[in-house]
Amino acid sequence: MARRVPTSRRWRPVTPAAGWPAVSSLPRSSRIDFAGSYRPTLGVEWEFALVDAVTRDLSNEAAAVIAEIGENPKVHKELLRNTVEIVTGVCNSVPEAMDDLRGSLVTAQQVVRDRGMNLFSAGTHPFAKWSAAQLTDAPRYAELIKRTQWWGRQMVIWGVHVHVGVSSAHKVMPIISSLLNQFPHLLALSASSPFWDGEDTGYASNRAMMFQQLPTAGLPFQFRQWSEFEGFVHDQKKTGIIDHINEVRWDIRPSPHLGTVEVRVCDGVSNLRELSALVALTHCLIVDLDRRLDAGEELPMMPPWHVQENKWRAARYGLDAIIILDADSNERLVTEDLDNLVDRLQPVAKSLGCVDELGSVSEIHRLGASYQRQRRVAEETDGDLRAVVDAIVGELEL
Numbered sequence: 001m002a003r004r005v006p007t008s009r010r011w012r013p014v015t016p017a018a019g020w021p022a023v024s025s026l027p028r029s030s031r032i033d034f035a036g037s038y039r040p041t042l043g044v045e046w047e048f049a050l051v052d053a054v055t056r057d058l059s060n061e062a063a064a065v066i067a068e069i070g071e072n073p074k075v076h077k078e079l080l081r082n083t084v085e086i087v088t089g090v091c092n093s094v095p096e097a098m099d100d101l102r103g104s105l106v107t108a109q110q111v112v113r114d115r116g117m118n119l120f121s122a123g124t125h126p127f128a129k130w131s132a133a134q135l136t137d138a139p140r141y142a143e144l145i146k147r148t149q150w151w152g153r154q155m156v157i158w159g160v161h162v163h164v165g166v167s168s169a170h171k172v173m174p175i176i177s178s179l180l181n182q183f184p185h186l187l188a189l190s191a192s193s194p195f196w197d198g199e200d201t202g203y204a205s206n207r208a209m210m211f212q213q214l215p216t217a218g219l220p221f222q223f224r225q226w227s228e229f230e231g232f233v234h235d236q237k238k239t240g241i242i243d244h245i246n247e248v249r250w251d252i253r254p255s256p257h258l259g260t261v262e263v264r265v266c267d268g269v270s271n272l273r274e275l276s277a278l279v280a281l282t283h284c285l286i287v288d289l290d291r292r293l294d295a296g297e298e299l300p301m302m303p304p305w306h307v308q309e310n311k312w313r314a315a316r317y318g319l320d321a322i323i324i325l326d327a328d329s330n331e332r333l334v335t336e337d338l339d340n341l342v343d344r345l346q347p348v349a350k351s352l353g354c355v356d357e358l359g360s361v362s363e364i365h366r367l368g369a370s371y372q373r374q375r376r377v378a379e380e381t382d383g384d385l386r387a388v389v390d391a392i393v394g395e396l397e398l
Contacts (some may be wrong), residue, residue: 026227026230026231026234027234030230030231030233030234030237031230032169032226032229032230032233032245032256033256034168034169034172034226034254034256034259035256035257035258035259036165036166036167036168036169036259037165037166037167037259037260038167039092039165040164040165040166040283040286040287040290040352041090041091041092041163041164041165041259041260042088042090042091042092042093042094042096042097042162042163042164042165042279042283043087043088043089043090043091043097043162043163043258043260044087044088044091044097044100044101044160044161044162044163044275044279045085045086045087045088045160045161045162045163046085046086046087046101046121046160046268046269046275047078047083047084047085047121047158047159047160047268048083048084048085048086048108048119048120048121048158048268049082049083049119049120049121049122049125049158049268050062050065050082050083050084050112050117050118050119050120051117051118051119051120051125051389051393052116052117053113053116053117053118054116055386056386056389056390057125057127057128057132058082058125058128058132058133058156059082059117060080060081060082060132060133060134061081061082061115061117062077062078062080062081062082062083062084062136063077063081063136063137064115065084065108065111065112065115065117066084068111068115069107069108069111072104072107073087074086074087074088074089074100074104075087075104075107075108077136077138078136079135079136079141079144079155080133080134080135080136080155080156081133081134081135081136082133082134082156083158084108084119086101086104086105086108087104088100088101093352093353093354094276094279094280094283094352094353094354094357095276095353095354095357097279098272098275098276098279098357101272101275102272105119105396109396118393119393119396120270120389120392120393121158121192121268121269121270121392121396122158122192122193122267122268122270122370122374122392123157123158123159123190123191123192123193123205123206123207123208123267123268124156124157124158124192124193124195124196124206124207124210125156125195125389126195126198126374126378126385126388126389127195127197127198127385127386128156128197129197130153130154130156130197131153133153133156147215148214148215151213151214152214154210154213155210155211155214157193157207157210157211157268158207158267158268159207159211159264159266159267159268160190160266160267160268160269160275160278161262161263161264161266162262162263162266162278162279162282162283163255163258163260163261163262163263164260164261164263164282164283164286164287165258165259165260166259166260166261166286166290167290169226169256170225170226171290171293172226172229172254172261173223173224173225173226173228173229173254174224174289174293174299175261175286175289175290175293175299176220176222176223176252176253176254176261177220177222177223177224177299177301178289178299178300178301179252179261179263179285179286179289180219180220180222180252180301180302180307181300181301181302181307181325181326182285182341183219183251183252183265183307183310183311183314184310184311184313184314184321184323184334185281185314185323185334185337185338185341186263186265186266186278186281186282187205187208187265187266187267187311187314187315188204188314188317188318188319188321188334188335188365188369189266189274189277189278189281189319189338189361189364189365189369190205190265190266190267190269190274190278190369190370191204191205191208191267191314191315191318191319191369191370191371192205192207192267192268192269192270192369192370192371192374192392193205193206193207193208193267193268193371194206194371194374194375195374195378195385195388196210198385200375200378202316203315203316204314204315204316204317204318204319204369204371204372205267205314205315205318205371206315207267207268208265208267208311208314208315209312209315211249212251214249215241216236216241216242216247216248216249216250217249217250217251218250218251219250219251219304219307219308219311220250220251220252220253222301222304222307229254233245233248236248249264250264251263251264251265251311252264252265261286263282263286266278267370269370270370270392270395270396271395271396271397272396272397273360273363274360274364274370276354276357276360277357277358277359277360277361277363277364278361279357280349280352280354280357280358280360280361281341281342281345281358281361283352283354284345284348284349284352284354284358285345287348287351287352288345288348291348300326301327302324302326302327303327306324306327306329309324310323310324314334318369318371318372319334319335319365319369319372320333320334321333321334322334323337325337335365338361338362338365339362342358342359342361342362345358346358370392373391374388374391374392377391
């Protein structure tokens with residue numbers, strides 16, 4: 001009988017191979033300063049599509065909406081002219097972040113409605129044709145499409161990004177690599193893109209599968225040290241893959257100029273209640289890992305092949321996914337693991353002032369995630385995907 005090798009010996013993250021530039025051999029210009037945050041600050045970016053109130057199809061009127069709103073640092077344009085992004089300032093808690101978003105949304109929603117449209121947030125639109133989407137006029141967007149061609153033009157997708165402040169660069173890569181263990185939890189809870197071009201894809205999150213087709217997008221490399229990330233960015237720039245660090249489009253990535261870890265796992269979210277739950281879970285997970293590093297703990301990690309499989313399972317099956325838990329290949333239904341995870345994070349949530357919001361995580365899988373609600377509406381209306389759009393729009397209560 002084969003002897004089972006202890007987890008600590010069965011898989012260890014690979015250190016830089018011979019030939020990779022050590023930090024001492026990198027040009028000084030390749031060093032990346034990480035701003036750092038002395039407290040675990042919070043920031044949220046929430047993407048919305050504009051949909052016509054009559055046809056329920058996408059509307060390419062973002063430029064006009066933003067122009068009418070006027071100069072507002074919390075309302076941004078995005079790659080496509082059917083999209084506006086609402087962002088927070090630097091916040092200290094989930095309730096503060098939700099209040100910040102709500103204030104900007106009230107203004108944006110009124111302008112959008114006055115123009116005969118509605119705000120819509122899900123990972124994808126149920127029936128829109130990607131070929132009808134118009135590109136925002138900006139050199140960086142034009143260059144992206146020039147390079148990525150068909151896949152770039154397909155990116156009619158929306159998501160939520162959460163930034164959490166981390167105190168120093170040496171913590172960033174261990175936190176990102178360990179946080180990948182909870183990737184399927186975040187994706188399954190937020191999955192909201194079952195439909196594409198009028199068809200049910202069979203996936204809970206088709207967006208997750210679409211977005212990873214872009215170069216430098218998808219799962220991050222599991223580096224242990226900041227110097228390894230610096231070496232990676234150096235190579236990406238030297239070989240012309242990227243011009244700027246922001247072009248590293250990982251699902252979880254460092255944002256050095258902000259001093260944060262940015263989590264980009266989640267599909268678009270239709271309402272503030274679910275958004276607050278997902279932001280609270282993300283905030284608690286990163287702060288928990290940060291504190292464990294401070295306590296001298298070596299953070300748990302899984303082999304990249306398990307991480308990759310978990311992403312696919314969560315995208316395909318959502319809250320019905322059986323996920324891989326650890327390097328020993330133990331498995332469990334994601335909702336069962338979520339219940340334990342929420343319980344374990346209660347002390348962290350209390351210290352961050354988001355106990356109620358974290359508690360709402362369990363409500364999502366008890367009441368049904370967005371992809372499940374969308375399919376239910378489609379079934380009840382004989383496949384009327386306009387009714388699905390109406391249901392999503394109707395969930396945005398401010």
